[in-house]
Amino acid sequence: RLSVEERLAGTIVEGSKEGLENDLYEALTKYRPLEIINGPLMKGMEEVGSLFNRNQLIVAEVLQSAEVMKAAVTILEAYMEKAEEAVKGKILLATVKGDVHDIGKNLVEIILSNNGYKVINLGVKVSSEQLIEAARKEAPDAIGLSGLLVKSVQQMLLTAQDLQAAGINTPLILGGAALSRKYTEEKIAPQYGGPVLYARDAMDGLNLLNGLKR
Ligand code: B1M
DSSP, X not given: OOOHHHHHHHHHHHTOOTTHHHHHHHHHTTSOHHHHIIIIIHHHHHXXXXXXXXXXXXXXXXXXXXXXXXXXXXHHHTTSOOOOOOOOEEEEEEEBXXXXXXXXXXXXXXXXXXXXXXXXXXXXXXXXXXXXXXXHHHOOSEEEEEOOSHHHHHHHHHHHHHHHXXXXXXXXXXXXXXXXXXXXXXXXXXXXSSOEEEESSHHHXXXXXXXXXX
């Protein structure tokens, strides 16, 4: 019999919700919700990515896995600790232009809103123009950008340049699997008037936001 961790990772790879709820409840007796996401569920997603890379999965199957991941995160969200505190700040969140991946971004939204931030989630494929308009309207304390495709890294640079040209210098927090700290600090930050920070994962994003002085 497989362990609960193996079953959860397998559920993601199979793209089937069968047994998902029960396995999550069992895992919750051992782990915190975020540990389940960052552990077995992410492990499953990585496996999906590598099977897809080797042409052993098609996009429709990857999409099914993504649906299972989203369902799991929705179930786990109810078990996450929620800080009862006054609003600490406002953040705009978006997946950059050309990119539809939103599981990571939506996880960031959950973590931030559970920890005292008002999050305005602009969705996916968000253009510089949309961001500039929202930044002017909302006057956020930070702008969070997510992107998973290699081309999204370049898009983040273009977006930072467009924001800069529009006179916006709100701190940027950037994340997503294709991005590196090095690229963020060496290529993007010099092109922007405000702070540009690299977030490794959703918790890191929260810590960076907490550390911004206002
Ligand atoms: Co896509 N996809 N996908 N995909 N997909 C990747 C990214 C890929 C690496 C798979 C692979 O080939 N191995 C590859 C990119 C390769 C590249 O660019 N060189 C890829 C590709 C190629 C594609 C398509 C082009 C496929 C096609 O159509 N031929 C297409 C692109 C469409 C487009 O965007 N224009 C595509 C489509 C899709 C689906 C729609 C089927 C689906 C997405 C569903 C959805 O999001 N609603 C999908 C999926 C699920 C994946 C993989 C398998 C999993 C991504 C994921 O959700 N991970 C992915 C392979 C992989 O990553 N292993 C892959 C879980 C998520 C929680 O992690 O988003 O990394 P992640 O977020 C992390 C951190 O990165 C960070 O925090 C999170 C953890 O706490 N983080 C932030 C992310 N954003 C942050 C923002 C922050 C802070 C932290 O602050 C603002």
